[in-house]
Amino acid sequence: MMMQVDEFQPRIVAFVCNWCTYIAADTAGVARARYSPNVRLIRTMCSGRVDPQFVLAAFEKGADGVLLCGCHPRDCHYNSGNYKTLRRYTLLKTMLAQMGFEGDRLRLEWISASEAEKFRRVVEDMTERVRKLGPLKSNGGN
Amino acid sequence: MAEKPKVAFYWCASCGGCEEAVVDLAEGILDVVAAVDIVFWPVALDFKVKDLEAFEDGSLAASFINGAIRLSEQEEMARLLRRKSKYVIAFGSCSHMGGVPGLANLWDRQSIFDWYYHKAPSVACGSVQEPKETVKVPEGTLELPAFWDTVKSLDQVIDVDYYLPGCPPTPKLLANAVGALLKGELPPKGAVLAGTRALCHECHLNDAKPEKLLLKELKRVHLTTVDPEKCLLAQGILCLGPVTRGGCEALCIKGVMPCTGCFGPTDEVRDQGAKGISYLSSIVDFDDEADIQKVLECVPDPMGTFYRYSLPRSYLVRAKEVKPHA
Numbered sequence: 001m002m003m004q005v006d007e008f009q010p011r012i013v014a015f016v017c018n019w020c021t022y023i024a025a026d027t028a029g030v031a032r033a034r035y036s037p038n039v040r041l042i043r044t045m046c047s048g049r050v051d052p053q054f055v056l057a058a059f060e061k062g063a064d065g066v067l068l069c070g071c072h073p074r075d076c077h078y079n080s081g082n083y084k085t086l087r088r089y090t091l092l093k094t095m096l097a098q099m100g101f102e103g104d105r106l107r108l109e110w111i112s113a114s115e116a117e118k119f120r121r122v123v124e125d126m127t128e129r130v131r132k133l134g135p136l137k138s139n140g141g142n
Numbered sequence: 143m144a145e146k147p148k149v150a151f152y153w154c155a156s157c158g159g160c161e162e163a164v165v166d167l168a169e170g171i172l173d174v175v176a177a178v179d180i181v182f183w184p185v186a187l188d189f190k191v192k193d194l195e196a197f198e199d200g201s202l203a204a205s206f207i208n209g210a211i212r213l214s215e216q217e218e219m220a221r222l223l224r225r226k227s228k229y230v231i232a233f234g235s236c237s238h239m240g241g242v243p244g245l246a247n248l249w250d251r252q253s254i255f256d257w258y259y260h261k262a263p264s265v266a267c268g269s270v271q272e273p274k275e276t277v278k279v280p281e282g283t284l285e286l287p288a289f290w291d292t293v294k295s296l297d298q299v300i301d302v303d304y305y306l307p308g309c310p311p312t313p314k315l316l317a318n319a320v321g322a323l324l325k326g327e328l329p330p331k332g333a334v335l336a337g338t339r340a341l342c343h344e345c346h347l348n349d350a351k352p353e354k355l356l357l358k359e360l361k362r363v364h365l366t367t368v369d370p371e372k373c374l375l376a377q378g379i380l381c382l383g384p385v386t387r388g389g390c391e392a393l394c395i396k397g398v399m400p401c402t403g404c405f406g407p408t409d410e411v412r413d414q415g416a417k418g419i420s421y422l423s424s425i426v427d428f429d430d431e432a433d434i435q436k437v438l439e440c441v442p443d444p445m446g447t448f449y450r451y452s453l454p455r456s457y458l459v460r461a462k463e464v465k466p467h468a
Binding site: 051052053055056057059060073080083084086087088090091092094095098099100101136137 | 248411412413415416417419420422423424426428429431434435438441443444445448456457458459461462463464
């Protein structure tokens with residue numbers, strides 16, 4: 001897969017849980033699965049560790065999309081972190097829509113340690129969707 | 143007799159409630175007037191801008207500026223007061239974080255004008271003049287301040303030394319601030335002159351707050367009969383006390399209304415709205431998507447709920463894309 005130099009290269013920040021998606025991403029790497037280099041992984045101990053402030057800070061610092069990844073329901077290493085993430089995501093989604101963000105810019109996916117292929121697919125799909133949306137417009141003006 | 147320190151009060155995009163807070167000092171204002179010279183206070187005293195300009199730079203002890211910055215004139219005045227004053231104190235939520243006027247950042251100048259001067263049902267005949275920055279009349283050209291796309295907090299425009307939070311700040315906090323100023327016992331620059339812990343710590347209903355707070359239902363306060371002796375959260379009413387800076391002594395809760403967050407977040411939190419989301423997500427006691435949706439529908443406007451006073455200070459500053467008014 002060649003990157004087209006002239007097409008828009010979105011920056012996507014992915015917060016990935018140490019116990020599931022991070023391992024899936026690692027497995028994808030070992031398996032030499034190819035996926036877009038547009039995604040920047042940030043490993044957290046749990047998706048529940050991702051404060052909504054991190055998501056907004058990512059957008060502020062130039063991310064065009066943010067991907068939250070955690071363990072499937074009932075699989076959380078800490079019992080309930082992923083449920084908390086689901087609740088935060090639900091509210092964040094409403095709030096970002098009020099701010100004029102397109103829905104595809106924030107995405108939540110459950111990706112277990114064995115789902116390297118799903119990780120690859122999600123990253124590819126999200127990159128394409130955000131690429132279509134174009135860059136996130138800059139803040140403000142006067 | 144040594145000259146008294148000079149103090150100015152000014153208002154920008156605000157409702158006038160902060161001015162009221164000064165008057166609410168009641169007889170306490172006599173002590174203030176005895177200790178300082180109020181040299182500029184447009185809402186109460188007849189001084190002109192040229193009087194302020196005539197002072198030497200840095201000759202005022204302090205300026206208390208309330209209101210957000212929405213117009214070019216407000217920014218000019220803020221800069222002038224900054225130049226003339228040793229300390230600038232952002233007074234009230236609007237000045238501190240953008241306040242309620244800051245919610246206008248969900249729109250921009252054009253969409254606001256479209257609505258208010260053309261499309262709103264109260265506009266007669268649909269042919270109302272929008273305010274213009276310059277108007278030619280036979281006597282010459284008149285100028286009006288520019289109306290900007292973005293509402294800003296005071297510290298996004300000038301350097302601010304201290305913040306007095308609140309909508310409005312309580313007379314007690316104002317009196318403390320003036321006292322500290324006169325005695326020269328000021329905290330480090332940038333401090334918020336209120337509590338440092340969350341409001342719950344000083345709330346009289348804190349003892350009635352359950353050890354573990356989990357809610358299966360959220361109630362709207364205007365549709366609920368509230369027990370004034372019981373923690374509002376325990377009754378299912380969304381109170382922002384746990385994520386709001388203390389210092390107001392839980393005035394609203396004493397009036398049986400939930401905290402709406404006017405003192406802003408505590409020092410550890412940068413983005414009040416994001417933290418509000420985090421907090422509500424922690425206390426909703428459902429794991430299933432449909433159940434979660436159902437509970438959260440009771441917060442139809444998360445933006446207005448969690449950023450009621452602080453949208454301009456959010457990470458995102460303002461709306462990316464403006465939707466026309468419905």
